[in-house]
Amino acid sequence: MGSPVVNTDRLNRLVDQIDKIVYRPPVNASLDAGMGIVPERMGYKLDRRVFSQRFFGFMVVGDAATLEAPQRAIYPKVDSELLSTLKEKMIGQYTTYFNSSNKNRSNNIVLAAKAINNQYVFPGETFSFNRTVGIRSAEKGYTNAKIIVRGEVSEGIGGGICQISSTLYNAVDRAGMEIVQRYSHSRNVPYVPPGRDATVSWYGPDFVFQNKYNVPILIRAVVFGGVVSVQVFSSETVNAKKRDVPSASKRLPEEVPADGERDVNRDTSPKTR
Secondary structure, three states: OOOOOOOHHHHHHHHHHHHHHHOEOOEOOEEOOOOOEEOOEOEEEEOHHHHHHHHHHHHHHOOOOOOOOOEEEEOOOOOHHHHHHHOOEEEEEEEEEOOOOOHHHHHHHHHHHHHHOOEEEOOOOEEEHHHHHOOOOHHHOOOEEEEEEOOEEEEEEOOOHHHHHHHHHHHHHHOOOEEEEOOOOOOOOOOOOOOOOOOOOOOOOOOEEEOOOOOOEEEEEEEEOOEEEEEEEEOOOOOOOOOOOOOOOOOOOOOOOOOOOOOOOOOOOOOOO
């Protein structure tokens, strides 16, 4: 009796399915609200080579009722030891203010801040706001709030997140990051000085910067009451070339009249320093 014939295409599809079930992403070490270190968590994925070998053995011998899925460890990029060095020195910080009585807009601001909080950017890497935050949808908890469309104020899902991208822009600019891509709204917004905003849209403009330093940076984003604070940390060894950036006004309109997730009548040329 000959050896059983295995359809490799079907086997590969089976391996893909099992890999999706087994896969657990690694989790980097992070900072809690009190700046204490939350330890990293190991990730796991299917060891495809070992599984295929076991599968062929199972098909030939056929003396086992079950076939275990062998796993391979995935180590996080940032462990507690590395994080302990990256929280030593704050190299950039920016604070903006908003009307917390606008519940929908406040909700969107909190969600976007959580998405960029505890994010790392390694030397030479670029940070994309859209890629990090992801699509702004009702399924992810975003709600309708004011946006700018062709220079006019309108309602749209995710309105308010441009305050997070703008606060981040000013924080990393102060930290001396290289601004790769930035677009302004077609009208001034109240939460940053004129020309200091960074409009973003899932299907449109993005805010992107690059870490040119030889050490990683850590982004911290906190929202409390009507205040947004974004901080940039790194190690004591970083040779930060900080920039002067004008601070935001604490004055608030009764209702924020000019914020936007998207601004289709924007200036399409990147704003860089």
